[in-house]
Amino acid sequence: MCTYLTEKTEIFGSAKGPTGWFNVDTATIYFDHPYHAPLDHSLNIDFVNEKDGSPVRVAVELSAESARDLVARILSVLESGEAAHLQIGSVGAVVEEGGHAIPNNAETADLATSATS
Amino acid sequence: MPHPAVTSGTIQIHGHNGDQIEAYMAKPPGDGPFPGVVLIHHMPGWDEWCCEATRKLAHHGYAAIAPHLFSRFGPGQPDDIAAKARAAGGVGDEQVMGDVKGAADFLRTQSFSTGKMGVIGFCSGGRQTYLAACLLDFDAAVDCWGGGVIPDPNAATPAPGALVRMSPIEQTDKMQAPLLGIFGNDDRNPDPEQVNNTEAELKRLGKTYEFHRYDGAGHGFFAVDRPGYRSEQATDAWTKVFAWYEKHLGAPSPVLEPAAAR
Incomplete structure (x- = not known):
């Protein structure tokens, strides 16, 4: 309609x-x-x-299905991406191929966990 | 026998308030005279399919014209113009009726016109066709699955300044044009109950109408480039459309050119 x-x-x-x-x-x-x-x-x-x-x-x-999937993936990427950049901004991090932030020490890993939970 | 050498293209006409607007016109070959049909496009705009349908009408012997209801949002490509119209909330009924009248007046004043004039519309254009059958001077109307003929009672109150859209069902007492309705029983707007309620009002007021409801078809089942296309139902419904126009507009002139004339 x-x-x-x-x-x-x-x-x-x-x-x-x-x-x-x-x-x-x-x-x-x-x-x-x-x-x-x-x-x-x-x-x-x-x-x-x-x-x-x-x-x-x-x-x-x-399509409605792909739009809903896109929304979910946008939110997911935003959440993980912002968390990664939070790490970089606070204690530094290395970024592996594909853009995912990898904590460079255990302390950062704890921060990442708390940022995404 | 050859197919008719239909001529078609974009012209400029005067619409509501005398505004210059675009229209797509398709005409059978020769001097006629031809009955005319105004085609009202749907909300996504003045698209390729509406031009195809306009040419189809000409192929069957009618001078047909599709006014571009979103012309005032141009210039630009029809899809971009439709997006602007969408963002602005569409166009109001008064303006649409003015543009449709302008298109009909244009055809009537052409030397090839019989003076008889029909209207057809699809989806939102079906609703506007219903209104045109009530408010304008047409000899036959075809509403293809027009939603909102009976407004949704649960719809939100229009915001101040919103475009005015009438309740078509409340205009039914003014309907002069015989109305053909084409509907899919799987449609949700209008759903079968709404179609039944519209028919009941037409019947109550003694209007000339004919409704055809198709099982296995939903909304927009004429659109050949959509999953909802239903070839059997669409073919039958087009036959009903041309029979309705022949009955109320008169038989179209033969449009097949004799071989010697080519």
Whole structure:
């Protein structure tokens, strides 16, 4: 069904569109018929710069299942990533290939555990 | 026999308040006269499928036009413009009715027009078709799975300044155009109960209508590029659409060009 149900949220960051990188300040989120994805309904997100009124957007149309999985993985990565950077900021750490922070001593390991529990 | 040499493309017309808006028009070959049909696109916008459907109408002998209801959010690609319209909450009913009327008026004033005019809409465009059948001058209307003809009583109260959307079912007493309804029984908006309630109101008010409900079909089952496409049901329903238009708009002129004319 077509719905008018739309969520908008302020964001801060950048996105890369057809003309290169640009600042984004708004994400528009809705679950409706996609324009391109071969789905009856999709979770759609438009990343835009509303303040500048730029016509450029970065858009995704995701299946409901993959959108939920993406949300879970975003939260997971945020949690582990922020914890890792907390270590680096406080006592230092080495980073192995793949970006995962590895504590360089037992004390740091304890900190990591407490940061993610 | 050859297929008709349908001509199609984007034109500019005057919509609500005299605003210049885009429209996609498809016309059978020759001078006609042809009955006309206005096609109302769905919320995702003035997309490729709506252009295909417009050409399909022309293939069957109708001069067809699909106004771009989100034109005012342009310029740009139709999908980007639709995203802007979405972010703004869509468009209000009054503006849509003005644009649909503008498209119908454009066709009626063409030398190839019989003056008879139909309307068809899909999804949100089905709801707007129902409204057009009540509020505008059409000779036949086809509502394809229009959701929200009966507004959700549990819907949140619109925020101050929100776009005005009418309750189509409450306009039913004004309906003049004969209405054909095409619905899938697996649809959830409108669900079978809503379809039954809409039919009950049409019946109560003595309106001319015909509803067709398809088992094994859900919402948007004409869309060939979606998992919900149902070939058997869609083929039958298109046949019902053209029969409805032939009955109420008159038979379309033969559109197959004789070989000698090519």
